[in-house]
Amino acid sequence: MLRATLLVLFLFASAVQAAEQPNILWITTEDIGPNIGCYGDPNATTPTLDEFAKRALRYDHCWSNAPVCAPARTTIITGVYPPSLGAEHMRSLVTLPREIKAFPHYLREAGYYCTNNVKEDYNVVIPGKLWDESSNKAHYRNRAKGQPFFAVFNLTVTHESQIRVRPHKAIRDPATIILPPIHPDAPEVRRDWGQYSDKITAMDVQVKKLLADLEADQLQNDTIVFFYGDHGSGMPGYKRVACNRGLQVPFLLHVPNKWKSLAPADYQAGGSTTRLVSFVDLAPTVLSLAGIKAPRHLQGVAFLGEHVGAAHQYLHGFRGRMDERIDLTRSVRDQQYVYVRNYYPHLPLGQHVAYMFETPTTRVWKSQFDAGKLNAAQSAFWQPKGAEELYDLASDPHETRNLIAQPEYQRIVERLRQQQRDQVLRVRDVGLMPEGEMHRRSGSLSPYDYGHRETYHVRRIMEMAELAGSATEADIPQLRKGLEDEDTVIRYWALMGYRMHDGPAFAADASRWEKFLDDENANVRVAASDALAYHGTAKQRQQSLINLLDLSNGNAFGPFVPIAALNALGSYRKDWPATISRAIRDLPDNAPNAAGRNNEYIKRMKGYFAGQE
Numbered sequence: 001m002l003r004a005t006l007l008v009l010f011l012f013a014s015a016v017q018a019a020e021q022p023n024i025l026w027i028t029t030e031d032i033g034p035n036i037g038c039y040g041d042p043n044a045t046t047p048t049l050d051e052f053a054k055r056a057l058r059y060d061h062c063w064s065n066a067p068v069c070a071p072a073r074t075t076i077i078t079g080v081y082p083p084s085l086g087a088e089h090m091r092s093l094v095t096l097p098r099e100i101k102a103f104p105h106y107l108r109e110a111g112y113y114c115t116n117n118v119k120e121d122y123n124v125v126i127p128g129k130l131w132d133e134s135s136n137k138a139h140y141r142n143r144a145k146g147q148p149f150f151a152v153f154n155l156t157v158t159h160e161s162q163i164r165v166r167p168h169k170a171i172r173d174p175a176t177i178i179l180p181p182i183h184p185d186a187p188e189v190r191r192d193w194g195q196y197s198d199k200i201t202a203m204d205v206q207v208k209k210l211l212a213d214l215e216a217d218q219l220q221n222d223t224i225v226f227f228y229g230d231h232g233s234g235m236p237g238y239k240r241v242a243c244n245r246g247l248q249v250p251f252l253l254h255v256p257n258k259w260k261s262l263a264p265a266d267y268q269a270g271g272s273t274t275r276l277v278s279f280v281d282l283a284p285t286v287l288s289l290a291g292i293k294a295p296r297h298l299q300g301v302a303f304l305g306e307h308v309g310a311a312h313q314y315l316h317g318f319r320g321r322m323d324e325r326i327d328l329t330r331s332v333r334d335q336q337y338v339y340v341r342n343y344y345p346h347l348p349l350g351q352h353v354a355y356m357f358e359t360p361t362t363r364v365w366k367s368q369f370d371a372g373k374l375n376a377a378q379s380a381f382w383q384p385k386g387a388e389e390l391y392d393l394a395s396d397p398h399e400t401r402n403l404i405a406q407p408e409y410q411r412i413v414e415r416l417r418q419q420q421r422d423q424v425l426r427v428r429d430v431g432l433m434p435e436g437e438m439h440r441r442s443g444s445l446s447p448y449d450y451g452h453r454e455t456y457h458v459r460r461i462m463e464m465a466e467l468a469g470s471a472t473e474a475d476i477p478q479l480r481k482g483l484e485d486e487d488t489v490i491r492y493w494a495l496m497g498y499r500m501h502d503g504p505a506f507a508a509d510a511s512r513w514e515k516f517l518d519d520e521n522a523n524v525r526v527a528a529s530d531a532l533a534y535h536g537t538a539k540q541r542q543q544s545l546i547n548l549l550d551l552s553n554g555n556a557f558g559p560f561v562p563i564a565a566l567n568a569l570g571s572y573r574k575d576w577p578a579t580i581s582r583a584i585r586d587l588p589d590n591a592p593n594a595a596g597r598n599n600e601y602i603k604r605m606k607g608y609f610a611g612q613e
Helices: 002-019 047-053 071-078 103-109 187-216 258-263 279-289 358-368 376-382 407-427 435-442 447-451 459-468 473-483 487-501 511-518 522-535 540-553 558-575 576-587 597-612
Strands: 023-029 057-059 111-115 148-153 223-229 251-254 315-319 329-333 337-341 388-392
Touching: 047 223, 047 251, 057 315, 071 103, 071 315, 103 111, 103 329, 103 473, 103 522, 148 187, 187 223, 187 358, 187 376, 187 576, 337 358, 337 407, 337 459, 337 576, 358 376, 388 407, 388 459, 407 459, 407 522, 435 447, 435 487, 435 558, 459 473, 459 487, 473 511, 487 511, 487 522, 511 540, 522 540, 522 558, 540 576, 576 597
Parallel strands: 023 148, 023 223, 111 148
Antiparallel strands: 057 251, 223 251, 315 329, 329 337, 337 388
């Protein structure tokens, strides 16, 4: 009898414990910065979110880590920085190491019903069943009676693509829009910003419906609600830019009284917090709310729940290849300043990404730059970036005044620069390798596993990559030494160090690079060809263009070497003979072993070149 009673009590206690797990609702929206009323945006009409903010905590410093959707979602779902996974590049689809699971796996093991409505779009291949439901019909209402839920509703009405849908009936008069200083005042720009604001208002209506459903189901007192954007604004000059303006998102958190024990220490309904949080923290935070201690591989920190960690002093951002255009940026911010390291400083932020150029603002902005009609702040997007940037967000929230060379800021520069270096080493950043080389070296391993081997010389590679971007004539002996290194990535960066800088002393070494046109490594051949096409004699330039054309024609490791070669070729478009134009038109649109949308990017580059003829 006693044994039976104890069994009943145990089952009752287990049921109570299960019932005492909070429901968790995520309402996410695409491609918006903190452009809602409760953040003080003058263009916003967001009554639902403004009212919601009165009973929520507003986070004033939340970063998406990546300034575009797929890498940002990868950060969320894994709780690991994508540069650690090799997943920073847009739609890269890399494998995960065995020990890393997406966090909904842990929630489902703990009894949660997990739904995703509607988008996944991760840069990693996730094995097994991740969601109980993942579709445009997925809903927490489909769970078993009494089962706790974790539900994501992702609103797409604010996506970049919706800014340019025509016809559009304007809600906000474009003439009343307050424009940021990086954009010219043109009718197309005002119309796009006005439509962006209108789409945010439409999203606000959708949020109202989701919150009303929660109340209709009498779940509002049992459910912790997150609202956030998936990265910064979809407007050009924001999306794809790893500065604060491309990474800062709105984030509102509501914790009902029933679960106030799980709220952060600074939680106050209608209040705000300056705690630094980012997407890499979301996985450990949700697990913490469910009473699950985060696995050791997670790289973020829980900011509410049972297992809260110490607040960050810094947030970290990153950018890799965006569709067909290669770039490599890392950023770090504290409470006031943001520091940016550009590993390809010779490239502008405004590279020709075909998808971005579908927005009218992009086209008119570029045409006015070409016509010499823009001021310095408006022109910066179309000019080389420079190796380093520093912005004071308190006095310059639009990041228009680069303070990197100002003597009075050098202690801040050195502190943030060191934080960025420490982050590269801490996460074993494999993004410092060319994308094709990362896949070649990883082989059957995941890039994460390869990056955590001693054979990945991350410190030496980081040092050469930094030197390459910042090199002066005094650094040429170090570049020469890098040319002879046994590590192919160091040779690559040494050659790029020559490519990225002007001056007769750099050009004088051109004869040293010719042997690398036949290097065993395709990425080294790309860099050597690029450097010779830039600095070499007429004969060397001609041979280099032919080399780049050959490298554009297929690669055993997918489309990555061809994309790199085509990116390099584009710098010399004005010097092409007609034979190269014809040869590019004849290139195959696809590369062997290309995954997912990666096959689109060679075709987009060919289309760009055709449009320049």
